Amino acid sequence: MLVNGKWDADWQPVxxxxxxxxxxxxxxGFRNWVTxxxxxxxTGEGGFQAEAGRYHLFVALICPWASRTLxxxxxxxxEDVVTVSIVEPELTREGWKxxxxxxADVETAQGATYxxxxxxxxDPVYTGRATVPVLWDRKTRRIVNNExxxxxxxxxxxxxxxxxxxxxLYPADIAADIDALNDWIYPRLNNGVYCAGFATTQVAYDEAFADVFTALDALEDRLLGKGPFLFGDRLTETDIRAFVTLVRFDLAYHGLFKTNKRALTSYPALSAYLERVLQVPGVAATVSPDHIKRGYYSIKALNPNGIVPDGPDLPWMRLL
Ligand SMILES: N[C@@H](CCC(=O)N[C@@H](CS)C(=O)NCC(=O)O)C(=O)O
Incomplete structure (x- = not known):
């Protein structure tokens, strides 16, 4: 991570x-808004007016948070308004490369390698992790927002x-319900899988594991009751948030993060939902099983030898 603007060589992915x-x-750390x-x-400061070609998004295809934005x-x-760079899937000693x-795109890379x-x-004295996604402003040469x-x-x-x-994606009439479901899904599922994967005690792992499967069971029931999306006919940001975790579940979390009570393929409604979202135009191009597997399995603290599993073959991959 960065400490007072200097890369800390003892950076640990955990x-x-x-x-x-x-x-x-x-x-x-950066919370300005394009308006x-x-x-x-x-939140943040003004001065970031919407303009075609002005803003650039840095993402990793392994990363569920970055994939939300993609x-x-x-x-x-x-796509023609905000340009994108996809970083290398493996985390290096200096973070995302x-x-x-x-x-090759000197204008966006700013002479940067990492x-x-x-x-x-x-911020020349920034302290914190250099995470994706990053929304960069070419005009003022600064990060607008990294959340x-x-x-x-x-x-x-x-x-x-x-x-x-x-x-x-955030209709006013259901905004409060969207916020509530987001707030419910995030700790149990989106971040819950990370809490299981990066737990350093059995009790922390056990709690996270239970939360993950409580959440999956509840979402399965919700989709059986109504659909095709989490709020019925309308696809919202909550679907994006759920999808990015579900699509990584069997590929990475089930094995590497030990959230292995059940595979996602054993949930019929969630599996059908995953395929439904994947078939919405534009979504499939944001999913790379190769980047997801190489990215997660390059986390040395969890997988010291860096071996990337050859499987699994999943039914939805035919849609990519
Ligand atoms: N709050 C951030 C979280 C982003 C995040 O944690 N990204 C991870 C990848 S999945 C990252 O870049 N990690 C690099 C690091 O921690 O050094 C968001 O949702 O935008």
Whole structure:
């Protein structure tokens, strides 16, 4: 991680732990918003007006949080407005490495080889982890925001008419319900799998494991009762949040994170739902089983020899 703008060579991919050995995710450091008129958003400073070609997204295809933003970009039809670099799937000793394509694009890469250099270009004394996703402003040469929840919402409304598709991922009439379901899914499932995987005590693992399967069981029941999406006919940001975890479940979490009570393939409604979301135009292109497996299994603390499993073959892969 970065400490006062310098890369700490003793960087460890296992993140902070609480007193019980539970995993604690870092709070995102940059929280400005792109808005139609450049006024300030719910957090941070103003000055980031929506403009085609001005903003650039750095993502890792392994990362569920980054994938949220890629899916929102595709669903809103912002591909020609916000450019993207996909980092190399394996975490290096210096964190995320920019891909050759990003390095070739001098304008966005800012002479950087690693993502942490994008952070220090913004704040030369930054302390914290250099995480993806990052929304970068070419004009002011700084990070606008590195919190996926914010980036999804600014893609939904912040680019106004520049977004080709008028789908609303956060409709006002169900916004409170969306917030409530997001807040329920996040600790139990999205972050719950990480809490199981990075637990350093049996008790922390056991708690996270139970939460993950309670959440999967409840979502299975919800989808059996109503569908096709979590809020009925409308696909919302909650579907994006659920999908990014479900699509990684059998590929990575079930094995590496030891969330192995059941495979996702043994949940009929969730499996059908995963395929349904995957078939929404634009979504499949954001999913790379190769990056997901290579990325997760490169976490040395969990897999010291770095062997990447050859399987599993999953039914939904035919849709990619
Ligand atoms: N709150 C962030 C979390 C992002 C996050 O944790 N990203 C991980 C990859 S899945 C990362 O970049 N980790 C690198 C590190 O911790 O050094 C968000 O949702 O945007």
């Amino acid at each position: 993140q902070a732990t609480d007193k019980k050995g539970g995993f604690v995710r870092q709070i995102s 139609v008129d450049g006024s300030a958003g719910p 899916i929102a970009r595709a669903l809103k039809g912002l 920019l891909s050759d394509a990003a390095l 993502l942490h250099q994008i952070y220090t270009a913004t 996926s929840a914010d980036i999804v919402r600014m893609f939904n409304t912040g680019f106004g008419a520049l977004a080709k598709n008028d789908i609303d």
